[in-house]
Amino acid sequence: MTEDKVLITGGAGYIGSHTVLACQERAYPVVVLDNLAKGRRDLVPAEVPFYLGDVGDKTVLDRIFNEHRISAVMHFAGDIVVPESVVAPLTYYANNTCKTRQLLQTCVDHDINRFVFSSTAAVYGQPETASVSETAPTRPVNPYGTSKLMVEWMLRDLAVAQDFRYVALRYFNVAGADPLGRTGQSTPGATHLIKIACEVATGKRAELQVFGNDYDTPDGTCIRDYIHVSDLARAHVSALTHLRDQGHSLTLNCGYGRGYSVRQVIEGIKQLSGVDLRVRTAPRRAGDVAALVADASRLKASLNWVPEHDNLDFILSTALDWEERLSAGG
Ligand SMILES: NC(=O)c1ccc[n+]([C@@H]2O[C@H](COP(=O)([O-])OP(=O)(O)OC[C@H]3O[C@@H](n4cnc5c(N)ncnc54)[C@H](O)[C@@H]3O)[C@@H](O)[C@H]2O)c1
Numbered sequence: 001m002t003e004d005k006v007l008i009t010g011g012a013g014y015i016g017s018h019t020v021l022a023c024q025e026r027a028y029p030v031v032v033l034d035n036l037a038k039g040r041r042d043l044v045p046a047e048v049p050f051y052l053g054d055v056g057d058k059t060v061l062d063r064i065f066n067e068h069r070i071s072a073v074m075h076f077a078g079d080i081v082v083p084e085s086v087v088a089p090l091t092y093y094a095n096n097t098c099k100t101r102q103l104l105q106t107c108v109d110h111d112i113n114r115f116v117f118s119s120t121a122a123v124y125g126q127p128e129t130a131s132v133s134e135t136a137p138t139r140p141v142n143p144y145g146t147s148k149l150m151v152e153w154m155l156r157d158l159a160v161a162q163d164f165r166y167v168a169l170r171y172f173n174v175a176g177a178d179p180l181g182r183t184g185q186s187t188p189g190a191t192h193l194i195k196i197a198c199e200v201a202t203g204k205r206a207e208l209q210v211f212g213n214d215y216d217t218p219d220g221t222c223i224r225d226y227i228h229v230s231d232l233a234r235a236h237v238s239a240l241t242h243l244r245d246q247g248h249s250l251t252l253n254c255g256y257g258r259g260y261s262v263r264q265v266i267e268g269i270k271q272l273s274g275v276d277l278r279v280r281t282a283p284r285r286a287g288d289v290a291a292l293v294a295d296a297s298r299l300k301a302s303l304n305w306v307p308e309h310d311n312l313d314f315i316l317s318t319a320l321d322w323e324e325r326l327s328a329g330g
């Protein structure tokens, strides 16, 4: 137990595995806990201590906290599919909310008082304005968003009650892959637009459906704020540094503050891949909002975060590169 380490839950998943790499680049030693329900062990560098277990399991948490000097926790582990949460709300409240409560209790028991949490723009529900700031009302419209908002409330209350500081990062649409090709979105049965478009471009799916072309947007399709996963990972490291340097608790939107339509994304993938994707217009998907773009000024101001990959083509090309790597068995 010679050095302080950061526990990364869900570190074998998409965003967690990029954050492991970002921590290593900034010399933050890490330990990973993942139950591999969705993650892949080989996305975590071999030298990183890896615990196969559940974030709601106090025994494994106690073991980690006793075997390593953990100074902070970054909590990614959770279930992430919005329509699934509508069908199985209790599963989402169990995995995302109740198990996080257990994790927080164990942190408190071990005097670990710095926490970075994966929240989501889904806490806003149907926003009143296309560009959303952190002060906008939080009215989630699905159990996934509610399960995350309840964690934000636990964090807020814990930070009032005792010496405990956190950063809750509300991600907008996370996309792209590590520019060096070390990790990327690998979950089978993914539901995200860019992942699906890449699967069609590489021949893994026959066609792409556009969910609604009659929205009140310039081309009729939904607009989202896509943030490159490596930029997001660096925001997590900045959050860690902020907490290490005695910074106060923060809730921050993570996006670039600029939106692209579904059609623009599809056009981009067509151009980059040279494949004329088969695209079919389908009915609107339940729960989708027309436009969701972050007001990301607070993130930039409070963490000195400067995006490096604020470019849709770069996001799409790294996603496509990773998909090709997966096709080749990587
Ligand atoms: N991907 C996005 O666009 C997005 C947007 C907003 C918020 N988020 C949040 O970011 C976090 C990471 O998302 P992701 O896209 O990397 O998803 P992911 O499914 O790739 O990663 C989640 C990881 O957590 C693990 N896990 C799940 N439940 C666990 C448990 N009970 N115990 C231990 N491990 C468990 C999974 O095996 C997986 O490796 C999630 O909390 C998600 O809600 C993601």
Ligand SMILES: O=c1ccn([C@@H]2O[C@H](COP(=O)(O)OP(=O)(O)O[C@H]3O[C@H](CO)[C@@H](O)[C@H](O)[C@H]3O)[C@@H](O)[C@H]2O)c(=O)[nH]1
Pocket: 080, 081, 082, 120, 121, 122, 171, 172, 173, 174, 191, 192, 193, 194, 196, 208, 209, 210, 211, 212, 222, 223, 224, 262, 285, 288, 292
């Ligand atoms: O096959 C597809 C998949 C998606 N879309 C559309 O593409 C847009 C983006 O959809 P998707 O990539 O599924 O992301 P979102 O539904 O915007 O949700 C993401 O972004 C949220 C935060 O904004 C997170 O909370 C969620 O976890 C994450 O899935 C939406 O308009 C969808 O209707 C399609 O048209 N066809």
